[in-house]
Amino acid sequence: MKAPFKEKIQNTFDYLHTHPEISWEETNTTTYIQNTLEKAGCRVKTFEDCTGVIGDYGNFSGDFPIIGIRADIDALWQKVDGELQANHSCGHDAHMTMVLGVLWNIQGDEDLKDNIGIRFIFQPAEEVGAGALKMVEKGAADEIDYLYGIHLRPIQETANGFATPSILHGATGSLAFEIRGDDAHGARPHLTHNAIEIGNHILNALNTIHLNPSIAHSIKVTKFHAGGKNLNIIPGSASIGLDLRSQTNELMEELHERVNEILHTTSELYGVPIEVTKDYGIAAAEVSEEAQAYAHQAIVNVLGEEKANPPLVTPGGDDFHFYTIKKPHLKATMVGLGCDLQPGLHHPDMEFEKDSLFNGIEILTEIVKLHSRKDG
Known part of the structure; x- marks a missing residue:
């Protein structure tokens, strides 16, 4: 050189x-x-x-x-x-x-x-x-x-x-969503759905996703914000973010569909709007x-x-x-x-x-x- x-x-x-x-x-x-x-x-x-x-x-x-x-x-x-x-x-x-x-x-x-x-x-x-x-x-x-x-x-x-x-x-995905319910007094839990409990339901449901184990894939919660300074308020809203990974584009599409199904059924179950605010990724x-x-x-x-x-x-x-x-x-x-x-x-x-x-x-x-x- x-x-x-x-x-x-x-x-x-x-x-x-x-x-x-x-x-x-x-x-x-x-x-x-x-x-x-x-x-x-x-x-x-x-x-x-x-x-x-x-x-x-x-x-x-x-x-x-x-x-x-x-x-x-x-x-x-x-x-x-x-x-x-x-x-x-x-x-x-x-x-x-x-x-x-x-x-x-x-x-x-x-x-x-x-x-x-x-x-x-x-x-x-x-x-x-x-x-x-x-x-x-x-x-x-x-x-x-x-x-x-x-x-x-x-x-x-x-x-x-x-x-x-x-x-x-591999393919990567970032998906963020908002649970948009109403706050309530800590003494009156029957007046709202606790967004933390809804979020926990979603996280448990994500663990039930079982795709082809021979192809590397994962889904992780990377953000969960709910509640504020007052601990006597039941939060009706929460902001949650996910990181999705898959070694193939085809499996990423399947993983993405399953996540959206969980969000949709959870919204119907609790009667609370859940809105996807960010959804992007990179191809494998x-x-x-x-x-x-x-x-x-x-x-x-x-x-x-x-x-x-x-x-x-x-x-x-x-x-x-x-x-x-x-x-x-x-x-x-x-x-x-x-x-x-x-x-x-x-x-x-x-x-x-x-x-x-x-x-x-x-x-x-x-x-x-x-x-x-x-x-x-």
């Missing part, structure tokens, strides 16, 4: 790491990447109503494959050293750096530039599960044939120096075997056969998979990069081995080169 290129990558990561911006507020990040893409000779597109930027490079004539490489650009909002702030604890600063590194890696290769089209997609708002859908709406995936992403992996999943050709994320991975094969070969070529791990099954989620859900023609996979990441993703003090960025850059670059060769 030549010293000037290594220094450029390190400086880029340092800038992005020290200038984090939360979902839908990545204005400075968008401008920084836009300027970088334009300087590198990309045809650049930004959007009036949202952050994010797309850069096209190479041949888009229709006679050659067009691949997309996506990086997420938003940071989390969390407490770091006692202060709430934007923080890149999920590795998006690294993802942006690696994708820019691919562009710089292939600059000057005129044969490659003539034989392939590359769309660099810098997507906002992954952390709220909405950015990929917005990019699809903006046409980011319309012309491309293949789509690749990359994500740092915790040390518990992938060791430093290793990589996996696909991350098999829909991986293309062909794209996965390209990624596997690239890992073998760069790191060696012994460093190519099998596909990684993980309960985490990523809105990357909405691209293939919304655009079924896309052949997509997300590479998982081992990098000694500790103590974990989303931990405010997350750290990883920075030299692993170059492994990611070389793997993604090799994927591009494999696609540009007629023999694949």
